Amino acid sequence: MVPGSLGQGGFMGRTVLVTGAARQLAGRFLRRLVKEPDVERVIGVDAVPPDRLPGRAESFRFVRADLRQPSIVAVLAQHAVDTVVHLDVHATAGPHGGGRAAVKEINVLGTLQLLGACQKIPTLRRVVVASSTLVYGNSPRDPAVADETSRLAAPAGGGFAQDVVEIEGYLRGFARRCPDVAVTVLRLAHVLGPGAEGPLAAYFRLPVLPTVFGFDPRLQFVHEQDAVDVLCRAVRGQGRGALAPGTYNVAGDGVLLLSQAARRLGRPTVPVARPLTPWLGPGLRALGVHGLSGELFRTLTHGRVVRTDALRAATGGPLEYTTAEAFADFAAVHGPGLLPPALLGRAVERAEEALRRG
Numbered sequence: 001m002v003p004g005s006l007g008q009g010g011f012m013g014r015t016v017l018v019t020g021a022a023r024q025l026a027g028r029f030l031r032r033l034v035k036e037p038d039v040e041r042v043i044g045v046d047a048v049p050p051d052r053l054p055g056r057a058e059s060f061r062f063v064r065a066d067l068r069q070p071s072i073v074a075v076l077a078q079h080a081v082d083t084v085v086h087l088d089v090h091a092t093a094g095p096h097g098g099g100r101a102a103v104k105e106i107n108v109l110g111t112l113q114l115l116g117a118c119q120k121i122p123t124l125r126r127v128v129v130a131s132s133t134l135v136y137g138n139s140p141r142d143p144a145v146a147d148e149t150s151r152l153a154a155p156a157g158g159g160f161a162q163d164v165v166e167i168e169g170y171l172r173g174f175a176r177r178c179p180d181v182a183v184t185v186l187r188l189a190h191v192l193g194p195g196a197e198g199p200l201a202a203y204f205r206l207p208v209l210p211t212v213f214g215f216d217p218r219l220q221f222v223h224e225q226d227a228v229d230v231l232c233r234a235v236r237g238q239g240r241g242a243l244a245p246g247t248y249n250v251a252g253d254g255v256l257l258l259s260q261a262a263r264r265l266g267r268p269t270v271p272v273a274r275p276l277t278p279w280l281g282p283g284l285r286a287l288g289v290h291g292l293s294g295e296l297f298r299t300l301t302h303g304r305v306v307r308t309d310a311l312r313a314a315t316g317g318p319l320e321y322t323t324a325e326a327f328a329d330f331a332a333v334h335g336p337g338l339l340p341p342a343l344l345g346r347a348v349e350r351a352e353e354a355l356r357r358g
């Protein structure tokens with residue numbers, strides 16, 4: 001069957017290109033995507049090869065390419081790609097290496113180059129992009145609970161939040177220029193799970209958690225398995241279990257306070273004065289702890305909570321994992337820390353009993 005030809009329930013024999021193939025979440029998604037019945041071929045693209053290939057040679061091919069280079073047009077055209085899933089949008093450098101400037105180039109310039117290439121491909125029918133709930137900002141002036149219609153608020157200091165706001169702006173322009181291409185934007189909460197990457201996962205793996213003095217932010221998580229499931233639904237686009245084009249917040253039900261998360265991990269916390277938080281990331285990097293930044297501690301000041309009504313309506317129910325369950329799955333692998341919750345609970349009970357007797 002010709003790639004992209006229309007069959008019952010959607011595009012059959014499809015060719016899907018996935019960027020950021022060397023990343024952990026992309027690897028999980030690719031291993032799931034090659035098993036999708038209506039996907040004939042999967043093309044993984046990254047500047048570095050993945051640690052393991054997700055499927056057989058006839059169903060998966062890895063192409064080493066830098067999105068910032070014009071060669072991505074040839075890759076899309078050669079394989080007659082009909083669906084692009086852009087996962088090469090990240091807060092940290094990861095396997096690419098480099099500092100903040102390199103990350104911004106990959107995120108913003110890479111996306112701009114990719115979308116420019118997509119405009120030139122006549123077989124293209126669908127674009128799915130992984131964004132972030134950080135587009136809603138994290139200042140005290142931003143809404144306590146945001147939905148997809150809330151104003152996007154990139155911080156003045158730039159960083160990853162500024163990147164995703166710019167990326168979504170480019171996507172809106174692309175959608176106007178290419179009305180025949182279905183565009184889906186998934187604003188993911190912090191992704192957690194046993195093998196999760198990312199700044200917050202790196203933060204929770206610290207033996208002692210620095211916190212912002214006087215603040216206990218509300219946090220939301222999405223389990224990596226749920227993130228992969230939503231991505232697959234967005235790729236299907238049509239038929240049962242599919243996700244229609246549009247913009248969706250993706251987060252598990254409920255919230256956790258940072259203090260609750262620390263106790264469940266068994267990690268002690270050390271409050272740090274807010275003016276000092278911009279130097280926490282560089283200070284930790286000097287000690288060999290990578291993946292953290294001052295931007296992360298801005299998130300850990302006020303937190304960010306989003307509504308997921310649109311996703312729930314589109315999929316017919318909530319995600320499989322709540323925020324608390326996603327964190328528990330992470331904690332089962334990366335905890336308990338120096339203060340195991342059971343031991344800490346018994347100590348608190350003994351202290352309360354001593355106070356009552358006194």
